[in-house]
Amino acid sequence: MKQFAVIIPAYKPDTKCGSLIKEILAAGFQKIIVIDDGSGPEYAGFFETLSPIPEVTVLRHAVNQGKGRALKTSFHYILNHQLSYDAVITVDADGQHLVSDMVKIARKLAELPGHVVLGARDFSQEHVPFRSRFGNRFTRLLFRLATGAVLTDTQTGLRGIPVQHLTPLLSVAGERFEYEMNMLAALRAQKIPLSEVPIETVYLDNNKSSHFHPLRDSYHVYKIFLLYGLSGGASFALDIGLYWLFIQLWRNEEPQLFIIFATVAARILSSLFNYYINRNKVFGQGSRKSFIRYYILAAFIMMMSAGSVHFLYAEWLGRGEVILKVFVDTILFIFGFVVQRTWVFRKE
CATH class of the missing domain: 3.90.550.10 (Spore Coat Polysaccharide Biosynthesis Protein SpsA; Chain A)
Known part of the structure; x- marks a missing residue:
């Protein structure tokens, strides 16, 4: 010893x-x-x-x-x-x-x-x-x-x-x-x-x-997860709100494609907000590469979200596009956290 x-x-x-x-x-x-x-x-x-x-x-x-x-x-x-x-x-x-x-x-x-x-x-x-x-x-x-x-x-x-x-x-x-x-x-x-x-x-x-203080020390232990959740929640609400707005504006356009247009426009705007918050407030680090990585990830998640919602809407449901999007994006939200933590905002 x-x-x-x-x-x-x-x-x-x-x-x-x-x-x-x-x-x-x-x-x-x-x-x-x-x-x-x-x-x-x-x-x-x-x-x-x-x-x-x-x-x-x-x-x-x-x-x-x-x-x-x-x-x-x-x-x-x-x-x-x-x-x-x-x-x-x-x-x-x-x-x-x-x-x-x-x-x-x-x-x-x-x-x-x-x-x-x-x-x-x-x-x-x-x-x-x-x-x-x-x-x-x-x-x-x-x-x-x-x-x-x-x-x-x-x-x-x-x-x-x-x-x-x-x-x-x-x-x-x-x-x-x-x-x-x-x-x-x-x-x-x-x-x-x-x-x-x-x-x-x-x-x-x-x-x-x-001497573990349940509230104070739990906050510090889970701080990064709580901040990420708040950031994601705010971005998610912004994304859903913009998505609903664009759906109302474009509903009379070509059938089915209005879902893809609304998804893309809402995601671009909400992702700019989310990138700023995650880099500066949640992870507190990130280089110029993180911007590129973030949008590679955002593009992938956007395509997965739009494609999944479009496929499920067209093939099975035919209605409830907002609720369907919430379900799909909840799964992608967890996936996004893992990738952002380990790749996008990793310390160089």
Whole structure:
């Protein structure tokens, strides 16, 4: 275990954190970095008890800055002091990660140099709180749509990260719990291999010790998906509104073709609006190539939308063209998110 440093972000820790540190040292790990994330004067005594332990280094934030910032602080410390470790293992301070599972992570890191190793919990067990089970499934689905990666547990705090990957992780956005999701997306984008190790699924007192704020932290975790949804919803409403308007104007033109004309005109105008919002507000990046890529994608989706609606309208229904378009474009909306995230607005 001499090759690995254990990192523990701690905010207002209880006695379980002290017991955890003793168990980690007993297992043979010889370096532990604890970050006091602005716990306050009432917790100063706990962190002072750690100072005499030679294997433990305590880093401090004057005020609470979040788990993401605490992890970055520890990464800075390791890199600035050029500590000679092969990898770090991040652990939650609430005692819900077992030392035996940390050993599993360490062994897998030794077996797979260069891999980031994730501790994967089993959320199908009966004792798992509903919010955790639902949150994992929902986040796992969104992560798969966004990156194409299939992971069992995207929210695990038990992770083994080779030191060679710490530098690029310092520039990943996020200061609180969202940083852990952003970290996985960044690793995936850089084609760094991700591996999983099954670990025990431990929830103490229905996970009451967690500092995860359901509304605030959920917003940050799912921010990009929420913004994309709002952007898509606004563009979708604009597209449907323009489509309806053009249908009324061109309904008396040549039969059937008015649907294609209305689709094309509405999509061109709504796509200009959508491109601006997605580049500047949702993904926050994109080069000149992104404009070309966007319209290649838009042209493909437009043809799929017009062709599908036209075919279904002409062959089967003969009415309800607006409702039919809503159904078709909902499917294409999900497809568009995946392509925009992975290709159109990817970081050059």
